[in-house]
Amino acid sequence: MQGLADGYFVIPYTIADYLARVGPARTDVQHPAFDDVKREVMGRNAMLLNVNGRRTVDSFHRELGQIVWDSCGMARNRQGLERALQEIPVLRERFWKEVRVPGNGEELNQSLEKAGRVADFMELAELMCRDALYREESCGGHFREESQTEEGEAKRDDERFTHVAAWEWTGPDSEPRLHKEPLTFEHVPLSQRSYK
Amino acid sequence: MDLILHVWRQAGPTDRGQFVRYEAKGISEHASFLEMLDILNEDLIEKGEEPIAFDSDCREGICGMCGLVINRFPHGPQHGAATCQLHMRHFQDGDQIWIEPWRAKAFPVLKDLVVDRGAFDRILQVGGFISVRTGAAPDANAIPIRKEHADLSMDAASCIGCGACVAACPNASAMLFVSAKVGQLGLLPQGRPEHRERVLRMIAQHDEEGFGTCTNHGECHAVCPKEISLDFIARMNRDLFGSALAASSL
Ligand code: SF4
Ligand code: FES
Numbered sequence: 001m002q003g004l005a006d007g008y009f010v011i012p013y014t015i016a017d018y019l020a021r022v023g024p025a026r027t028d029v030q031h032p033a034f035d036d037v038k039r040e041v042m043g044r045n046a047m048l049l050n051v052n053g054r055r056t057v058d059s060f061h062r063e064l065g066q067i068v069w070d071s072c073g074m075a076r077n078r079q080g081l082e083r084a085l086q087e088i089p090v091l092r093e094r095f096w097k098e099v100r101v102p103g104n105g106e107e108l109n110q111s112l113e114k115a116g117r118v119a120d121f122m123e124l125a126e127l128m129c130r131d132a133l134y135r136e137e138s139c140g141g142h143f144r145e146e147s148q149t150e151e152g153e154a155k156r157d158d159e160r161f162t163h164v165a166a167w168e169w170t171g172p173d174s175e176p177r178l179h180k181e182p183l184t185f186e187h188v189p190l191s192q193r194s195y196k
Numbered sequence: 197m198d199l200i201l202h203v204w205r206q207a208g209p210t211d212r213g214q215f216v217r218y219e220a221k222g223i224s225e226h227a228s229f230l231e232m233l234d235i236l237n238e239d240l241i242e243k244g245e246e247p248i249a250f251d252s253d254c255r256e257g258i259c260g261m262c263g264l265v266i267n268r269f270p271h272g273p274q275h276g277a278a279t280c281q282l283h284m285r286h287f288q289d290g291d292q293i294w295i296e297p298w299r300a301k302a303f304p305v306l307k308d309l310v311v312d313r314g315a316f317d318r319i320l321q322v323g324g325f326i327s328v329r330t331g332a333a334p335d336a337n338a339i340p341i342r343k344e345h346a347d348l349s350m351d352a353a354s355c356i357g358c359g360a361c362v363a364a365c366p367n368a369s370a371m372l373f374v375s376a377k378v379g380q381l382g383l384l385p386q387g388r389p390e391h392r393e394r395v396l397r398m399i400a401q402h403d404e405e406g407f408g409t410c411t412n413h414g415e416c417h418a419v420c421p422k423e424i425s426l427d428f429i430a431r432m433n434r435d436l437f438g439s440a441l442a443a444s445s446l
Contacts, residue, residue: 056241102246107208108307110249
């Protein structure tokens with residue numbers, strides 16, 4: 001797992017190759033992209049600081065974690081995912097109305113850092129559930145309960161799902177757009193995984 | 197268990213700072229030390245007060261972000277463990293606990309218990325790297341390495357860069373940290389090309405950052421969560437001597 005997550009396998013083929021091609025160049029903060037991002041971040045920080053509600057960031061983080069843990073874990077099913085997709089937007093709305101972020105945006109403020117992250121997690125959690133709902137097969141480490149063999153093993157559906165689902169962000173309150181990146185196998189035919 | 201905490205609060209780098217007394221009530225002995233602070237912080241936020249700033253990340257002793265001086269000891273009373281690996285079962289109901297940040301000129305306090313360890317980053321930037329070819333990763337067993345060297349290098353590589361060695365040292369020296377990095381890279385063939393300059397440059401940067409010199413107290417080793425051996429400092433001194441000689445004869 002560490003090999004996959006930390007990129008032991010991937011990095012030598014990707015980052016080093018990329019660095020070898022681009023060469024060192026000065027990055028300039030004068031670029032308009034910097035101003036845009038700065039404005040966006042400052043605006044978001046101000047919003048978070050001004051909610052002034054009654055609940056801590058951690059309490060929202062925990063509640064969100066519980067939803068994802070229950071409905072989008074290693075084993076998941078349609079019913080649970082649909083429920084999560086109803087619960088998360090409600091929780092997100094409450095977050096933006098009820099969170100309390102102490103301090104200000106002028107100095108080190110760990111509550112504000114956390115609040116920004118949890119705000120992101122709200123969106124990411126929803127996307128994860130959406131993707132999990134869409135993928136009606138058991139694939140990789142994940143088990144879609146409706147998709148299993150008679151012996152209870154994970155069952156892929158290569159007809160419909162031999163692709164990577166890339167979701168395009170289309171704005172805060174609109175549904176992301178799906179792009180399918182096909183996976184093609186030339187030398188090795190796909191077969192069912194067996195640990196027997 | 198109920199505890200009385202005396203926590204260092206400091207609004208920013210230029211503030212004088214002071215200990216503030218808090219009561220942490222109903223803490224489970226299974227809670228980690230940092231979870232105990234999390235619980236206290238939730239209380240503080242609910243009361244409308246500012247939570248205590250402290251650093252942590254992995255909370256499993258591998259990242260080096262955490263670091264508190266607890267009852268005078270960097271990383272607290274437990275040996276060979278980082279602050280995040282300390283649990284409340286090491287304390288008794290009713291205990292008074294004094295919690296402070298690392299104290300060293302080269303680690304300015306940013307807020308409360310958080311210090312700026314950028315000095316370590318800058319030391320690594322001048323020497324904590326090796327040259328590699330880009331492209332496909334070489335075969336893992338292509339370069340033979342003596343077992344003793346591989347083991348020693350691995351020991352040195354377990355340094356997580358937490359800075360406890362500096363906090364414990366009466367001279368605020370970071371020699372245990374620097375020697376671990378120099379040792380880790382210099383013991384392997386991959387680290388040899390830059391080895392000579394690495395020692396010189398990292399030590400020069402260490403001094404420039406305002407860390408003190410090593411006078412072999414050994415306090416660093418006593419608090420190091422990874423129990424990095426003082427032998428690495430001796431090894432680095434030998435490297436330094438060799439490198440300085442080589443540099444002067446060029
Ligand atoms: S030598 Fe030990 S105490 Fe010093 S930074 Fe490395 S792990 Fe921390
Ligand atoms: S939080 Fe990572 S080592 Fe303690």
